[in-house]
Amino acid sequence: GGNADFMLIPPHCAANPKVYECQLVAEHPRARPAPWTSQRDPRVRAAVIAAPALGYAFKGGLGDVRIPIQLWRADNDHTLPAPDYADAVRAALPVPPEFHTIPGAEHIDFVAPCNGPLQIRQVCTSDPGFDRAAFHRAFDADVVRFFESKLTAR
Numbered sequence: 001g002g003n004a005d006f007m008l009i010p011p012h013c014a015a016n017p018k019v020y021e022c023q024l025v026a027e028h029p030r031a032r033p034a035p036w037t038s039q040r041d042p043r044v045r046a047a048v049i050a051a052p053a054l055g056y057a058f059k060g061g062l063g064d065v066r067i068p069i070q071l072w073r074a075d076n077d078h079t080l081p082a083p084d085y086a087d088a089v090r091a092a093l094p095v096p097p098e099f100h101t102i103p104g105a106e107h108i109d110f111v112a113p114c115n116g117p118l119q120i121r122q123v124c125t126s127d128p129g130f131d132r133a134a135f136h137r138a139f140d141a142d143v144v145r146f147f148e149s150k151l152t153a154r
Helices: 006-015 020-027 086-092 132-152
Strands: 047-050 069-074 098-102
Touching: 006 020, 047 132, 069 086, 069 132, 098 132
Parallel strands: 047 069, 069 098
Antiparallel strands: none
């Protein structure tokens, strides 16, 4: 039920030209976002959100979100750095979310550990000292706990 204000992107990008989405906008200057309309679905009764993009664009647009939210931020996220993404979503939600920060994590660490033949360095490599496999064991268990507690309680 959130509503993004895409008119907040140009001033954000003017002030932060090196962040990920602003580089995309600069590479595709003729692209224009389509108008955003809320897609609230009453079947969604809880949500887990990890490293949300465009958090700042929801500054005034999360007032109708009343479902339980578990929100995650990677503390070393250079792709979507604090405070404009997860922190902005946290501040805009009318009901405080269950908020988690992950010390030593980068944005890509929310992707499951790579264990197949395809090993893409930008996706598969975490910063030294960060144990992605251990993080995902804890993260996965916490997500399951959250959904079980929110979706089975009445």
